[in-house]
Amino acid sequence: MNEILQYTLQGLAAGSFYALAALGLAIIFGVLGVVNFAHGACYMLGAVVAAVLQDLLGLNFWLALLVVPVVMFVFGVVIERLLVSRLIALDPLYNFLLTFGLTLLLVDLVKRQYGVSGLPYTRPDLLTGQITLGALRLPTYQVFVLAFSLLVCAAVWLLMTRTRIGMIVRASTEKSELTRALGVDVNRWVTPVFGFGIALAGLAGVLAAPFRAITADMGSSFIIILFAVVVIGGLGSIVGAVVAGFIVGLVEAFGQAYAPALSQIAIFVLMALVILVRPAGLFGREENA
């Protein structure tokens, strides 16, 4: 029982990274119709920027949680204005290819600059050790990651449901043409939304920094699993991205615990099953297929 709870927490903590990043991916797809291949690279950049700022300026983890997403937001805005916007009127596959090229570029730039051995990151004292609840001992960091990302997801949820910006984003995610026809200037929101999605990937990267090895390749398998996440959740669905992120985290954690060799494969088997039963994804609608 104790064991199962621990694996559950571990899975939910790992799922937090997927959920946050997938949320960004889903929002970008919703408003721009672009699947951002560079999302894994942005997750990696988030962690690298956090590590580099800690090294250079002594920026601590708590400030990094604030600063890095802002840096990544700016990065996302630049990328959108400079590259993505030029292809936005074409088939979405072109931007998929463009961001793939961007991924190669970013990964090898980081590799050249910082090597392959991984950057060091000191986690804050507050988050080391374990929380003891009776017989239960849970790593503090995992509890924090889960709580924090749930908080962020909730904040994004409120932003989406309670504000005008959120309403526009949701409307253009669900029915882009109709939103335009109703006189909403969707284009105005395209750049900030792209930046916001990138910032979420960067935030996931900061959260992962004290927890995972910070290397140029840390986003390489991450992005593939992220794709599985959004296929499972349904690409057009914001809720689906978050829920599927946590599901995949759980599958991964329990897989690692009980069948280590199969844990990665299990994610893709799950994806295959979803495609068979519900091609549009768990929360997707058939018309988006």
Add this chain to the structure above:
Amino acid sequence: MSSPTSTSDATGTGAALAGTGGFLGRSRRGWLLVGLGLVLALALPWFVYPPVAMDIACWALFAVALDLLLGYAGLLSFGHAAFWGGSAYVAGLAAIEWGLPFPLAALLGAVFAMALAWPVGVLSVRRSGIYFAMVTLAFAQMLFFVVNQWRGLTGGENGLQGVPAHFFGVEAVEDQAFYFYYAALPIIVAGMWFAWRVVHSPFGRVLVATRDNPARARALGYDVERYRVLVFVLSAGLAGLAGGIFAISHGFVSLQEVAWQTSGKVVLITVLGGIGTLWGGIAGAVVIVLLEDFLASSGFDGIGIITGAVFIVVVLLFRRGVWGTLSDLLGRRTGRSHAVERSISAGDGEEPTA
């Protein structure tokens, strides 16, 4: 094309990405180009290091295989490394364990790739456009993990070492890359010929129809999904053929062959060459393989920086690719107007209104 940020057009990918014909297969000039291409292929190992020549030939066939799917069925597979690499492992194992001559080993690999492609295709064609790319990518990654885990068979991260190149006891071919190239070239050419036959068959015509207007093709009674699965399997078979030869020519199989970066590389080669031109992949392979060889030999350790930048530039400015651009120029010079080709090809009317 349609309105900005159009996402509903996902199945029309091919129409947006590609034209139909290309300028080969048009009577005399076509044959002239085929002849020229063959002469160049035969002369290649005299001008470049023979193993590099072999790499070019293998990647060229791989890209042609991908273009069969991308250019003519409008489906972007981002998981073709599974077929190239899967076949590489099977061919490598067949050569090591059973001592099969390399053409047979590569053929066995191709058969394996097709067997693998069937279920993957059946599942993947349930989605099109960007979903198809992501789903194929994910399935390829599944194979990557299987290969990585199954150390007893595949050697895991070490890969398969010491893959012999058997060729019916002909020692020159077995030992020297120069002669191996000539032994393998007919297989590569046959693969390309097969792709050309597919495109110019009634099957190929229906394929283009399912690409340009799936709903109409379906209304005319064609089983669109079945056509897509079939072309997916054929494309995987050709990719496997290329991968098998590639593995044996190198004498080892590494995990790299099934990694998604390999899927990306072949997409880059195809796009650079020109989508929907079939032969563009050859031009793309020449450029990319020579470029990577040059960068590697000059000791530059950030190849991705260059290839990534090339990718971005090509997608931004050069979407017709090498072959497509050449085709346009030639067509203009000889005064031929490929009216049909124009109307659906990517270069015209598709440029952002700057």
